[in-house]
Amino acid sequence: MNQADLKLIQQCDLNLLLCLCVLIEEQSVSKSAHRLQMSQPAMSQNLKKLRQIFNDPLFTKQGQGLQATEKARNLLPALQQWLQLSKQLILHKSFDPTTAHGKIRFAGMADVTQKFVDQLLAKVLIDAPNIEIEFIHKTSNIFSMLESGELDIATGGADLPPSNIHGRQINAERYVVICHKDHPLTQIKQPNFSDFMMFDTARYTASDIVENWIDNLAQQQHFTRKTSFYSSSILVLCKAITAGKHIAFVPDRVLSHPLWQDQLVSYQVAGLPIIESMLYWHARVHKDPLIQWFKGQCIELIEDLKKGYIPQC
Numbered sequence: 041m042n043q044a045d046l047k048l049i050q051q052c053d054l055n056l057l058l059c060l061c062v063l064i065e066e067q068s069v070s071k072s073a074h075r076l077q078m079s080q081p082a083m084s085q086n087l088k089k090l091r092q093i094f095n096d097p098l099f100t101k102q103g104q105g106l107q108a109t110e111k112a113r114n115l116l117p118a119l120q121q122w123l124q125l126s127k128q129l130i131l132h133k134s135f136d137p138t139t140a141h142g143k144i145r146f147a148g149m150a151d152v153t154q155k156f157v158d159q160l161l162a163k164v165l166i167d168a169p170n171i172e173i174e175f176i177h178k179t180s181n182i183f184s185m186l187e188s189g190e191l192d193i194a195t196g197g198a199d200l201p202p203s204n205i206h207g208r209q210i211n212a213e214r215y216v217v218i219c220h221k222d223h224p225l226t227q228i229k230q231p232n233f234s235d236f237m238m239f240d241t242a243r244y245t246a247s248d249i250v251e252n253w254i255d256n257l258a259q260q261q262h263f264t265r266k267t268s269f270y271s272s273s274i275l276v277l278c279k280a281i282t283a284g285k286h287i288a289f290v291p292d293r294v295l296s297h298p299l300w301q302d303q304l305v306s307y308q309v310a311g312l313p314i315i316e317s318m319l320y321w322h323a324r325v326h327k328d329p330l331i332q333w334f335k336g337q338c339i340e341l342i343e344d345l346k347k348g349y350i351p352q353c
Contacts, residue, residue, distance in 0.1 A: 052093065059086045060098070061119040064112050065204050065323040068105040075324075108203055116323065124327040135329030137168035144334050147176040147185070147194035149246065150273050152293075156341040163337055171330070178246045179272060186322045192331055193321045193338070196246075204323040210342050211317040213291040215250050216306040220284045226305055233309065237263040242286040246272040249315055250289055257311075278304065291315075 062072045063083075073083035091098055094115075099106040108116075153175065164171055176191065183201055185191040201207055217236055219225045228235050237258055243251055258265045269286055271277040274294060281288055282303050295306050319338065325331040 053089075056086055056090055056093065057119060057122065059083065060090050060112070061116065061123060062324075063087065063090075063099065063106070064108050064116045064119070067099075067102075067108065067202070067204055071105075113203055120323075120327045124329075135333065137171070137330070137333050139170070140168055140330050140333075141170045142330050143172040143174060144331065145174045145176060145190065145192045146334075146338075147178045147182055147191050149178050149195060150275050152195070152342075152345070154275075155345055156338075159341055160337060164334075168330075168333070171334075177273060180245055180248055182320060186320060189322075189324075192325055193319065193335055195317060195319055201320060205320055206323060206326055207318045207320045208339070209316050210319050210339060211346060213293065213315050213317055215289050215309065215312050215315060216292045216295075217287055217309055218278070218281055218290055218294065218300075218304045218306050219287045220282055221303060221305050222284055223287065223305070225287060225307075231307055233257065233261070234263065236287060236307075236309070237265060239266070240269070240286045241265060241267045242269040242271065242277055242280050242288040243267045244272075244274065244277055244288060244290055245270050246274070250312070253313065254289055 059072065059076065062075055063069070066072045066075060069083050069087065070080050073080045076083070087098070094111065096109060096111045098109055098112045100109065101107075157175070161173070164173060176185075178195060179185065182191060182194040182196050183205055186194060186205055187202070195210070217225075217231075219239075223239070225231055225235065225239060245251070255265060269277075269280050271280065274290060277288055277290065278294055278297075278300050280286060289309070289312075292306060294300055295304065319335065321331060321335065
């Protein structure tokens with residue numbers, strides 16, 4: 041590093057870079073100040089200095105919070121890498137899951153999670169025996185829960201996340217209509233969308249993308265969609281379908297489950313898009329070695345499931 045570079049770094053308070061990283065992750069002056077245990081005025085003053093250093097506003101006002109500019113978003117990966125390297129230099133050791141402590145809060149779709157949770161726990165008990173895992177059934181507000189820290193990592197559809205939420209595609213799923221084998225729908229030869237709208241729907245509330253698409257299609261074609269049962273659990277939803285009254289729009293993977301194969305019938309829905317399943321985590325844990333290790337275990341097990349159990353789309 042030449043003398044000019046050394047002089048430039050010497051003139052900069054490196055704590056400001058830490059503040060910038062946290063500000064980009066939290067998108068809020070007050071939350072960032074609380075996280076770094078400093079006053080809100082002090083954080084605001086640091087933001088003013090950062091804007092001068094980078095000759096960029098870095099953030100714009102959005103509601104009660106902030107929206108990072110393109111320049112700020114582009115800085116985040118380098119800032120996170122710098123913080124991670126700094127941590128490793130200070131601690132003088134690499135991440136070792138066998139000595140790690142902590143609690144991981146994970147949200148996922150129950151029918152998929154149940155297929156690998158035993159293998160996941162077996163892996164964690166051996167490789168990370170001091171780690172606690174809390175499974176939270178997937179809700180429709182995973183982004184706000186990731187934002188607040190109620191969740192560390194979660195699965196969901198390919199919703200457009202806030203800029204401080206990272207995502208990785210883990211699967212692609214085709215949705216179908218299901219009903220009980222004795223449901224009146226089975227008496228209709230090659231039913232179409234108008235036929236589906238004749239019957240009560242059980243709404244899968246963990247899949248807003250598909251359900252909203254169906255709502256919009258029904259509205260465009262002037263159909264009234266009758267919904268009288270709601271569940272965010274695919275297992276509960278399928279059990280409700282066996283009562284014989286409702287139909288539901290669900291991922292076609294459910295028909296591969298032995299419990300439903302003999303009870304449920306499925307129908308293709310013309311024009312229904314293939315939905316990407318994503319794994320999401322907040323920017324604040326993007327470089328957290330424990331979360332990254334756990335994420336890797338989940339992805340590995342999901343890939344195994346796709347090869348052996350989950351139908352390819």
